Amino acid sequence: MERIYILVSGPLAWIAWSVLILGSIYRLWQVFSLAKQKEQVLFSYISLKYALRSIINWSIPWNTTNMRLHPIFTGVAFLFHIGFFVILIFLSAHVIMIEEGFGLSWPTIPDALADVMAFLVVGACIFFGVRRIVRPEVAFVTDWTDFALLGLVAAPFLTGILAYHQWGDPLLMTILHMLSAEILLISIPFTRLVHMLFAPFTRGYIGSEFGMVRHVKDW
Numbered sequence: 001m002e003r004i005y006i007l008v009s010g011p012l013a014w015i016a017w018s019v020l021i022l023g024s025i026y027r028l029w030q031v032f033s034l035a036k037q038k039e040q041v042l043f044s045y046i047s048l049k050y051a052l053r054s055i056i057n058w059s060i061p062w063n064t065t066n067m068r069l070h071p072i073f074t075g076v077a078f079l080f081h082i083g084f085f086v087i088l089i090f091l092s093a094h095v096i097m098i099e100e101g102f103g104l105s106w107p108t109i110p111d112a113l114a115d116v117m118a119f120l121v122v123g124a125c126i127f128f129g130v131r132r133i134v135r136p137e138v139a140f141v142t143d144w145t146d147f148a149l150l151g152l153v154a155a156p157f158l159t160g161i162l163a164y165h166q167w168g169d170p171l172l173m174t175i176l177h178m179l180s181a182e183i184l185l186i187s188i189p190f191t192r193l194v195h196m197l198f199a200p201f202t203r204g205y206i207g208s209e210f211g212m213v214r215h216v217k218d219w
Contacts, residue, residue: 001171008178016182023189024197031198047208054207055200057219064219073131080124083117087157090114115164118157125154145192152187155180 057063067074088094092108099105129150132142159180163173187193210218 001175005171005175008175008182012182013178016185020185020188023186024194027189027194028197031201045208045212046205047212050208050211051204052207053211054218055203057217058203076124076127079120080128083121083124084153087114087117087121087160111164115161118161118164121157122154122161125150125157149191149193152180152184153193156184 061078062068062071062074086109090107090109091114092111095105095108129147132138132146156177159173159177162168163170163177167173184193188196206218210216
């Protein structure tokens with residue numbers, strides 16, 4: 001088991017981060033190249049002012065008309081995304097690994113808070129899954145891949161909770177946590193999870209079109 005831990009925490013971790021970084025660069029290059037070929041005027045009216053205005057307004061909970069039409073979904077979605085990135089960046093165990101590998105460090109959040117946020121992330125994934133079943137308009141466009149992605153996202157947090165509370169074999173749970181996180185990292189550029197890369201550019205594009213061309217708000 002110790003050899004598997006060394007493999008997962010060493011070579012597989014480097015492979016996962018390398019695939020994430022290189023795959024993300026490739027996907028961004030691919031999309032921008034395609035956009036430049038098919039939409040010659042695409043970059044001519046991109047406005048930093050209106051792009052940032054749109055991004056900021058869509059980053060405020062319940063600030064847009066669409067968010068207010070779906071208040072519960074909006075609240076859960078914001079809790080999910082905040083928990084996801086705060087745990088990823090500020091969990092003490094993650095920062096310690098970065099410090100040991102690269103000599104970089106920054107403030108962390110208390111483990112108790114991270115534990116609560118991990119439960120919220122898992123709960124949000126369950127909410128999203130149930131919603132895809134019970135809401136007809138969502139169920140109509142749902143297939144097995146949507147549930148697979150939710151499971152893929154939830155797995156690192158669920159196994160992290162099990163490892164933190166030492167429910168089950170702690171070493172096994174830690175290995176499963178790291179392995180599931182690495183699979184998640186590798187999948188980001190090549191699944192619908194890539195929206196986390198494209199979201200700022202998409203929102204900036206829409207904000208620029210609405211603000212500079214149509215002269216209206218997009219929220």
